Amino acid sequence: MTILLIGGTGKTTTRVAKLLSAANQPFHLTSRRGPDAAPHGYPAIKFDWTDETTWAKPFEKGDIDAVYMMEPGVSQPWVPMIKFVDFARDKGVKRFVLCTGSSAQFGQDGMGRVWEHYVNTGVDYCVLRPSWFMENLVEPGLLYTIGQLNTIFTACQDGQIPFISADDIAEVAFHALTDEKSHNCDHRILGPELLTYDDIAATLSKVLGRKIEHVKQDKASRCQGMIQAGVSEYVARLLTNLEVIASTNFEKRLGDAVETVTGHPPKSFDTFAEENKTVWSQ
Ligand SMILES: NC(=O)c1ccc[n+]([C@@H]2O[C@H](COP(=O)([O-])OP(=O)(O)OC[C@H]3O[C@@H](n4cnc5c(N)ncnc54)[C@H](OP(=O)(O)O)[C@@H]3O)[C@@H](O)[C@H]2O)c1
Numbered sequence: 001m002t003i004l005l006i007g008g009t010g011k012t013t014t015r016v017a018k019l020l021s022a023a024n025q026p027f028h029l030t031s032r033r034g035p036d037a038a039p040h041g042y043p044a045i046k047f048d049w050t051d052e053t054t055w056a057k058p059f060e061k062g063d064i065d066a067v068y069m070m071e072p073g074v075s076q077p078w079v080p081m082i083k084f085v086d087f088a089r090d091k092g093v094k095r096f097v098l099c100t101g102s103s104a105q106f107g108q109d110g111m112g113r114v115w116e117h118y119v120n121t122g123v124d125y126c127v128l129r130p131s132w133f134m135e136n137l138v139e140p141g142l143l144y145t146i147g148q149l150n151t152i153f154t155a156c157q158d159g160q161i162p163f164i165s166a167d168d169i170a171e172v173a174f175h176a177l178t179d180e181k182s183h184n185c186d187h188r189i190l191g192p193e194l195l196t197y198d199d200i201a202a203t204l205s206k207v208l209g210r211k212i213e214h215v216k217q218d219k220a221s222r223c224q225g226m227i228q229a230g231v232s233e234y235v236a237r238l239l240t241n242l243e244v245i246a247s248t249n250f251e252k253r254l255g256d257a258v259e260t261v262t263g264h265p266p267k268s269f270d271t272f273a274e275e276n277k278t279v280w281s282q
Pocket of ligand 1: 006007008009010011012013030031032033037047048049050070071072073099100101102130131132133136
């Protein structure tokens, strides 16, 4: 059974690749940047959702049984994704696992349209709906503002979020891709506690031994700040909207999907902060 990991350089995908590798499970990674983008020396194939001429490439390596996928940061991403699902089904793919977010609603514009397509076509599937990743805090933007400015800028205000580690998301994805019986459902993948960015800043201050401040911005300032930092206008608007929605406690929920699927509770933010403290101190 060979698995195709689209978005192979992403936060969850690289972790799924490690788990598949440890389980001696064959897989291919993809990246828009081609083989050189492969992490940890894994083979990567050039693939771009927005360039259909790249879609057949992974299948030239042999049969593929399951696909792990996530949306590109383009307008109406579900259009090429639905088309690719049909393309992959014609090539013999039986199972699809989609990593999306809490806001995906079955049948609605966004990843809900891809989810609906899975159900309508009768393929085996699983839709992962994680909350916000702890690993965002070690991505270049937040790494810089925490590491250099001792600041986290958001439009989340006092919204509570069950932050989740990409390690736990990847483990759920691994099961959804490889369990003998397809899950054929959605999983809300949530961390163990509800935290505001004030809580995150307080934990980082304690772990790093210096004051980290959460600066609460309005929608316009937040979006403009991201654009000035080099984020595309589309992505800046998308992320700002998600933060504004989170300020209304849209993300506020707890659940046991991680423990049910993996057999262990999800990682706490205290543990994540301890594991990564040197990264914010360099
Ligand atoms: N980060 C969060 O807090 C969060 C929270 C909830 C849900 N989610 C969802 O989780 C999913 C993954 O998010 P993430 O933060 O892990 O993203 P990520 O680390 O940035 O990974 C996204 C991947 O998509 C690939 N990609 C982007 N555009 C592409 C295109 N046109 N064609 C092919 N591949 C493309 C990128 O690979 P290359 O650049 O190498 O091509 C990258 O590896 C997304 O659906 C997101 O909505 C994220």
